[in-house]
Amino acid sequence: MPIKQITVFLENKCGRLSSVAGLIGDEGINIRAFSVADTTDFGILRLIVNDPQRAYEALRREDYTVRMTEVVAVQIPDHPGGLAEVLTLMQEAGINIEYLYAFVAKLSGDALAVFRVENVRVAEQLMLGKGLKVLSGEEVYNL
Amino acid sequence: MGYWNEECECMPPERLRSLQEKLLRNTVSRVYQEVPFYRHSFQKIGLKPEDIQTLDDLGKLPFTTKDDLRDNYPYGLFAVPLSEVIRLHASSGTTGKPTVVGYSRHDISVWAEVMARALTCCGASHDSKIQNAYGYGLFTGGLGVHYGAELIGASVIPVSGGHTKRQIMIMKDFRSTILTCTPSYALHLAEVMEELGVSKEDLSLEGGLFGAEPWSLGLRGQIEARLGIKALDIYGISEVLGPGVAVECPAKEGLHIWGDHFLAEIVDPESGEQLPPGSYGELVITTLTKEALPMIRYRTRDITRILPDGPCSCGRTHPKIDRCQGRTDDMLVIRGVNVFPSQIEEVLFRISHTEPFYLIIVERRGTLDELEVWVEVSDLVFSDEIRKLETLERRIRQEIEVVLGISVRVKLVEPKTIERYEGKAKRIIDRRNL
Structure with a gap:
């Protein structure tokens, strides 16, 4: 079975990455792997976590653009x-x-x-x- | 779908024209007698009321502008004593003094009549529950719709603007059938509904009248799909009356401007010359029945065109104007090119799934104007692959460039970055010091 990856859209603005990491941490979700890809204007953060569904919902609640990919x-x-x-x-x-x-x-x-x-x-x-x-x-x- | 006042709305064009000419002669002679401002402006160009006999003479009359209203603040253009004025409204007055508009008892009844015609166009009847989310107060939107709805005998819910969650609860629990508000607020309602998990099937909405700001066909499609309604455009301007001056009929092929109360012309915003039907320009309106504040050739600053004559499939015979394309004040001149926010909005809709939240930023670097468009990334178009997002950005840029003919920078931004207003949406930030 493929695993679920969470992808988050981030503007290249100070503090965006840390607020996502903070949100995930506050939910008690553990990050297993991550990568950041970026362009001049924006970046995308890809995460493998221990509870993808909960991470997805938490990010949606905070109005992040999120996508779940296999x-x-x-x-x-x-x-x-x-x-x-x-x-x-x-x-x-x-x-x-x-x-x-x-x-x-x-x-x-x-x-x-x-x-x-x-x-x-x-x-x-x-x-x-x-x-x-x-x-x-x-x-x-x-x- | 029926009419509110079939005899008037479907009057034979010849009869409408002779009625208009009679009313125009009355209005011109009345303003000449009662309003010193008009008397002086006529005398300055050697114009006598008798010079205006037919509609072809309209172009001889001088224009009236918002500045004229400001210069005669608050009551200088009124044509009746204040004892006959039963209502006063005022515009927001973002640039100095507000403009004050007054209504006689007859004016209020005419307003209710044209609003009743408009509401009937979108399916309202005495059985309807009309949720009126236009602001109540000095703004003409709220009370304008209210009186028309009451005249029909519908149940009006005077919820006014704002308190979005409460609006949605009321819409659901009161089983509102008609919604009236600005188009951008209708979309905001749809968004918040989705967040709250309220689906359109939970509502009883059937139709809506949306106006007070220009909106694209794409936005109409979104509102219709997401709220499950028929959405019609309503036009109004407080200096002339308020909402209800013109309304889109169910045929959705333009807005009927009620010819028994208003005359419409299109002029070149720069030269002021009359333009033929079909050409885009500034809408100019002359009131035919207003008592308290008659308006002679009022420059609305709204950009539209008069649609060619011809019978409308809805049966109404009154002249039609197109949907407003923007305001002459919203028109940005960038490197000599006229740019309207609505042009950019159309592109964003065409590129499917792109949420219509955008902001246009104009800056001057050195001597060159730079145009930047911020577009919020929705979940629908978001991808975990940079390549796809870059393709999206490029496609938006290329299509805007094709439409405008000038280069533009597109920036994808996070959702809710662009401020939502519960009234009119702000689409432009002009940082040039012109």
Whole structure:
């Protein structure tokens, strides 16, 4: 099962990122992974949290523009060339990556990365077919 | 859908014209006798009341402007003694003294009559429950609608503007069938309803009359879809009467301006020359029946056009004006190009799903005017991919540039960044010191 990512629209204004982080923290929600992408005017914050639905609702309540997207969490062997091996396998399976970012935490010695791909569910099957270690929502949220 | 006053509303055009000419002659001779301001302005150009015989003579009359009302503050243009005035309203007066308008008992009854015609256009009858969310007070909106609604015999809910959550509760519990307010407030109501989890199916609304500010067809579509109603445009200006001067009929092909009470012309805002039907320009109105404050060729500063003559499918015979495109004062001249907020609004709607919350900012860098448009990002168009947001930004920019013919910067901003007003929406910040 793909995992849920929360995306928040942020203007490039002082304090916007910290107010989102503060809001999530006040709700007692724990951030598992995050990335920020930015342009001159605006940025988007992508979050993997332990309770996506509650984070989504809390942000909506505060009038943020929020979107919930499905992404895939994949285990990456923690040794030189580990990421390259995973990417090669994905390329062979014809999976097109929109963006990816890494987790802070590790799982049984392996690194973890979030992949945003087209057609998440198909991609996930292809990855499993290639022997990649794909994590379920439960595994990720309970890290 | 019926008429309020079929005999008047569907009067044969020839009869309407001869009525107008008779009323115009009366008005001109009355203002000449009763109002020193008009007498002097006629004498200055050597015009005698007898010179005005037919509608073709209208162009000979001098214009009246908002400044004339200010210069004669408060009662200088009244044509009846104050003992005959039963109501006074005033404009907001954002730039100095307000302008004061007065009504005789007959004026109030004419106002109720034209508002009754307007409300009937949007489906009101004595069975309707009309939630009137126009402000009550010195502003003409609230009481103007109120008297028309009472004349019809509808149940008026004089809720006035503001207190949005309470408005929604009343709309739901009182089962209001008609809503009257500014279009931007109607959209605000729809937004707050969605936040509160109130759906249009929870309401009994059927129609609405929205006016007091220009609004686009896109905004109409939004209001109709989100409130589940038929939304019609109503035009009015307090110096001439208030709401009800003109109203859109169910055919939605223009607004009938009630020819038995008002004469409409379109003039070039710069030169003041009369423009032929079909050309956009400034709407100029002459009152035909006003007693307390008759107006001769009043410059409304509203930009519209007179639609070509011809029978309207609704059966009404009164002349039609188009929806207002903006105000001559809202018109921004940017690098020599005339820009109206409504043009930008139309683009934002065309790019589907974009919420109509936007702000136009004009600045002068060096000698060059720069136009920036802030657009709020709604959940509908938001994406987790930068590429898609940049594409959206670019598309808005390109389409605005095509429409205006000048370059523009588009900035996506967070929801609720742009201030919501419960009355008229503020769409422009002009930071140039012109």
